[in-house]
Amino acid sequence: xxxxxxxxxxxxxxxxxxxxxxxxxxxxxxxxxxxxxxxxxxxxxxxxxxxxxxxxxxxxxxxxxxxxxxxxxxxxxxxxxxxxxxxxxxxxxxxxxxxxxxxxxxxxxxxxxxxxxxxxxxxxxxxxxxxxxxxxxxxxxxxxxxxxxxxxxxxxxxxxxxxxxxxxxxxxxxxxxxxxxxxxxxxxxxxxxxxxxxxxxxxxxxxxxxxxxxxxxxxxxxxxxxxxxxxxxxxxxxxxxxxxxxxxxxxxxxxxxxxxxxxxxxxxxxxxxxxxxxxxxxxxxxxxx
Amino acid sequence: xxxxxxxxxxxxxxxxxxxxxxxxxxxxxxxxxxxxxxxxxxxxxxxxxxxxxxxxxxxxxxxxxxxxxxxxxxxxxxxxxxxxxxxxxxxxxxxxxxxxxxxxxxxxxxxxxxxxxxxxxxxxxxxxxxxxxxxxxxxxxxxxxxxxxxxxxxxxxxxxxxxxxxxxxxxxxxxxxxxxxxxxxxxxxxxxxxxxxxxxxxxxxxxxxxxxxxxxxxxxxxxxxxxxxxxxxxxxxxxxxxxxxxxxxxxxxxxxxxxxxxxxxxxxxxxxxxxxxxxxxxxxxxxxxxxxxxxxxxxxxxxxxxxxxxxxxxxxxxxxxxxxxxxxxxxxxxxxxxxxxxxxxxxxxxxxxxxxxxxxxxxxxxxxxxxxxxxxxxxxxxxxxxxxxxxxxxxxxxxxxxxxxxxxxxxxxxxxxxxxxxx
Numbered sequence: 120x121x122x123x124x125x126x127x128x129x130x131x132x133x134x135x136x137x138x139x140x141x142x143x144x145x146x147x148x149x150x151x152x153x154x155x156x157x158x159x160x161x162x163x164x165x166x167x168x169x170x171x172x173x174x175x176x177x178x179x180x181x182x183x184x185x186x187x188x189x190x191x192x193x194x195x196x197x198x199x200x201x202x203x204x205x206x207x208x209x210x211x212x213x214x215x216x217x218x219x220x221x222x223x224x225x226x227x228x229x230x231x232x233x234x235x236x237x238x239x240x241x242x243x244x245x246x247x248x249x250x251x252x253x254x255x256x257x258x259x260x261x262x263x264x265x266x267x268x269x270x271x272x273x274x275x276x277x278x279x280x281x282x283x284x285x286x287x288x289x290x291x292x293x294x295x296x297x298x299x300x301x302x303x304x305x306x307x308x309x310x311x312x313x314x315x316x317x318x319x320x321x322x323x324x325x326x327x328x329x330x331x332x333x334x335x336x337x338x339x340x341x342x343x344x345x346x347x348x349x350x351x352x353x354x355x356x357x358x359x360x361x362x363x364x365x366x367x368x369x370x371x372x373x374x375x376x377x378x379x380x381x382x383x384x385x386x387x388x389x390x391x392x393x394x395x396x397x398x399x400x401x402x403x404x405x406x407x408x
Numbered sequence: 409x410x411x412x413x414x415x416x417x418x419x420x421x422x423x424x425x426x427x428x429x430x431x432x433x434x435x436x437x438x439x440x441x442x443x444x445x446x447x448x449x450x451x452x453x454x455x456x457x458x459x460x461x462x463x464x465x466x467x468x469x470x471x472x473x474x475x476x477x478x479x480x481x482x483x484x485x486x487x488x489x490x491x492x493x494x495x496x497x498x499x500x501x502x503x504x505x506x507x508x509x510x511x512x513x514x515x516x517x518x519x520x521x522x523x524x525x526x527x528x529x530x531x532x533x534x535x536x537x538x539x540x541x542x543x544x545x546x547x548x549x550x551x552x553x554x555x556x557x558x559x560x561x562x563x564x565x566x567x568x569x570x571x572x573x574x575x576x577x578x579x580x581x582x583x584x585x586x587x588x589x590x591x592x593x594x595x596x597x598x599x600x601x602x603x604x605x606x607x608x609x610x611x612x613x614x615x616x617x618x619x620x621x622x623x624x625x626x627x628x629x630x631x632x633x634x635x636x637x638x639x640x641x642x643x644x645x646x647x648x649x650x651x652x653x654x655x656x657x658x659x660x661x662x663x664x665x666x667x668x669x670x671x672x673x674x675x676x677x678x679x680x681x682x683x684x685x686x687x688x689x690x691x692x693x694x695x696x697x698x699x700x701x702x703x704x705x706x707x708x709x710x711x712x713x714x715x716x717x718x719x720x721x722x723x724x725x726x727x728x729x730x731x732x733x734x735x736x737x738x739x740x741x742x743x744x745x746x747x748x749x750x751x752x753x754x755x756x757x758x759x760x761x762x763x764x765x766x767x768x769x770x771x772x773x774x775x776x777x778x779x780x781x782x783x784x785x786x787x788x789x790x791x792x793x794x795x796x797x798x799x800x801x802x803x804x805x806x807x808x809x810x811x812x813x814x815x816x817x818x819x820x821x822x823x824x825x826x827x828x829x830x831x
Contacts (some may be wrong), residue, residue: 387814
């Protein structure tokens with residue numbers, strides 16, 4: 120028993136030491152990437168999408184026809200708005216108008232509709248830039264599994280041209296994108312809470328061996344490996360968490376209602392005794408007694 | 409200070425690696441070695457047409473050379489870079505010979521800048537444009553370890569050899585599981601070049617750029633080389649979905665890729681234990697010319713064939729992928745003797761992409777699958793947060809209730825006093 124415990128302790132130490140050894144390396148890597156030339160890159164697909172924070176501006180120089188991907192974390196209760204601007208190529212080099220489009224996908228790669236804004240817009244031949252925007256529905260803290268409701272987690276932004284004169288393909292553009300969110304309140308409006316945000320892991324999959332290894336695999340194999348080192352995720356958790364705080368304006372309403380109810384009760388009580396205690400009430404006891 | 413810190417952590421890491429190596433099973437240490445550094449090959453067209461002087465007044469060739477020099481200076485150390493040429497040696501008219509003219513100018517590896525620049529300086533616009541052949545050659549040059557690979561193709565003309573068709577070659581290379589991306593840069597504003605180069609880029613998930621200026625050429629190549637260094641090293645695991653659930657491959661959490669032909673259905677299996685939630689997303693890429701309307705359907709089905717949940721998406725117009733996802737959870741076991749063995753969930757993927765008759769049907773469309781198994785969430789006990797309420801109706805009801813209770817209480821008190829007095 121003691122030996123087991125000892126071995127456990129050593130393993131824990133190992134894990135802790137490994138984690139601390141790995142952490143600075145990861146941080147260094149990010150510093151280098153961010154420090155060199157800011158965020159001047161966009162990913163080219165879901166897997167390589169460039170991570171942004173809310174309020175952070177992502178810029179990219181690219182070619183007309185490229186599909187530009189960014190990914191941003193959104194917490195429950197927030198109403199995110201994405202704004203993008205594309206600096207079009209020289210008007211002299213272009214051959215006609217083009218339609219640009221901004222698409223937003225949730226962490227499950229499901230397309231999310233915009234409630235307002237102009238996610239697709241046609242730029243005329245003489246325009247120098249085009250502005251796109253998309254406001255999503257309020258992100259729910261929980262939803263039925265069959266629903267397409269926006270849930271906390273990673274949100275993918277895709278910017279591309281959807282309709283253009285063939286000759287304009289490949290011309291240089293500059294794009295910039297920002298995501299802001301305002302809190303719509305009611306983080307707990309749905310009562311439930313996701314066990315984990317829709318934040319996809321970026322780890323290569325492993326194909327389970329047929330049958331023989333299966334029970335071992337679920338019990339310890341992948342289980343311990345998974346908890347030992349967290350797989351890289353599409354986005355980092357926002358500073359304020361994924362919106363799992365306990366605060367809700369319902370506390371105010373309910374407490375206010377309670378106080379109001381108590382006041383009304385006192386009022387009702389005094390009403391029943393009121394006329395007697397003030398008028399006859401004071402005079403009666405001596406008359407009775 | 410940073411160096412010191414690194415040394416310390418390095419030493420600590422080494423120690424623990426040694427200590428843990430003794431304790432942990434060898435499979436765990438197999439994951440440890442860092443991934444091989446990314447590889448890029450620049451493929452440069454040195455055909456006769458590169459003599460044309462239409463890039464900022466200079467010849468295309470000199471623009472390319474200048475760009476290459478700048479790129480070689482800016483190449484990050486962690487990138488292994490190689491250079492291949494096409495049409496550099498044979499000036500003759502014989503198509504047979506001219507279409508075999510592609511050679512490696514500088515082998516893929518750590519760049520020796522002076523050597524590489526010297527090699528580039530010797531190039532003179534000469535021969536034919538065998539793009540397909542050069543792509544195959546470049547893919548061979550990049551073969552070997554498990555690194556991320558990228559080919560940057562710089563050319564001013566369409567393939568003058570015809571066979572093999574460069575676009576088909578690119579699609580084949582992308583399909584053989586090496587995660588190869590081809591980015592193309594066109595130096596001539598010509599429709600055929602544009603079509604061919606964008607087709608190559610589309611087939612491999614790369615980009616196409618029309619180059620007009622020298623500085624644009626060098627900054628774009630630099631950007632592509634840098635992108636190689638920054639791309640996540642985790643590449644999806646290749647799998648092959650089956651035609652029915654029974655014979656489907658069983659997946660763990662993570663990223664996978666597959667190929668699905670037009671009109672095909674592919675099945676995969678997952679094990680989900682009670683109290684766990686399955687999350688699956690899938691994207692099907694349109695890597696060739698496809699008809700403008702398409703959709704995708706991902707269904708979670710029991711082995712018996714009952715549908716559990718589905719995700720679907722439809723679209724139209726120009727796109728790179730169409731994607732959808734689903735969530736499915738197995739409720740937690742209620743009591744001790746409930747069945748706690750993981751359930752098998754089958755995933756069926758289908759899409760309705762179609763293509764014009766002249767478009768090749770094989771290999772299938774690239775599919776990327778991201779699956780994850782997480783803990784179940786708590787279904788809400790009440791629609792409101794913590795059972796709290798909100799709004800004027802709530803306030804009115806509470807106030808009215810208070811008033812009624814107060815009145816009743818007051819009357820009861822009066823009645824009791826009267827009863828007490830009369831006794």
